[in-house]
Amino acid sequence: MRIGKTLLLSVAGSALIATGAMAADPILPAPPPVVAAPPPAPGFDWAGPYVGAQAGVFLQGGFDSWTNFVQAGYNVVFNRVLVGVDGQLGHYFVFSPFATLELFGALNVRLGGLATDQVVPYAEAGLLYDFGAGLFWTAGGGLEFAVGNAVSLFGEAFGLFAGGYVGTQIQFGVNWHPGN
Numbered sequence: 001m002r003i004g005k006t007l008l009l010s011v012a013g014s015a016l017i018a019t020g021a022m023a024a025d026p027i028l029p030a031p032p033p034v035v036a037a038p039p040p041a042p043g044f045d046w047a048g049p050y051v052g053a054q055a056g057v058f059l060q061g062g063f064d065s066w067t068n069f070v071q072a073g074y075n076v077v078f079n080r081v082l083v084g085v086d087g088q089l090g091h092y093f094v095f096s097p098f099a100t101l102e103l104f105g106a107l108n109v110r111l112g113g114l115a116t117d118q119v120v121p122y123a124e125a126g127l128l129y130d131f132g133a134g135l136f137w138t139a140g141g142g143l144e145f146a147v148g149n150a151v152s153l154f155g156e157a158f159g160l161f162a163g164g165y166v167g168t169q170i171q172f173g174v175n176w177h178p179g180n
Helices: 002-024
Strands: 048-059 063-078 081-094 100-113 118-128 136-147 151-162 163-175
Touching: 002 048, 048 151, 063 100, 100 136, 100 151, 118 151, 136 163
Parallel strands: none
Antiparallel strands: 048 063, 048 163, 063 081, 081 100, 100 118, 118 136, 136 151, 151 163
């Protein structure tokens, strides 16, 4: 009986000690859940289709004509490298020797890099067909800036080359990127 009494007192004493130790510890509230920071707002998405309009001047030794045209294109972005193609259809007013209206179409490829999410410098080359003067090679470059969710502004300059003929076109425009 002595073993039973000793065992009973040991168990009871252990229970009291354990209960007392728990009662001495303060009860802390559960820590708040860890909330991840929201992801950063996505930058301008240069990939996909765009349409736009532009205006500029054509120079060949002086101010020769004013150009207006529309364009449509498509860009693909690999990491921060942009590859695109665009087509243009437009007209220009020739001021010398007298005012005439000429039509043209162009097809260009472009290669650029995303300097930031909103800025893309690019080089461009292609073909331009002037319905009055024939086929020209073109090469140049520009800079495009995102100014809204789906709108970008750009400026570019390029040369037109055919045989001994060389001219320069400077233009500014706006593009709408419907995928944004």
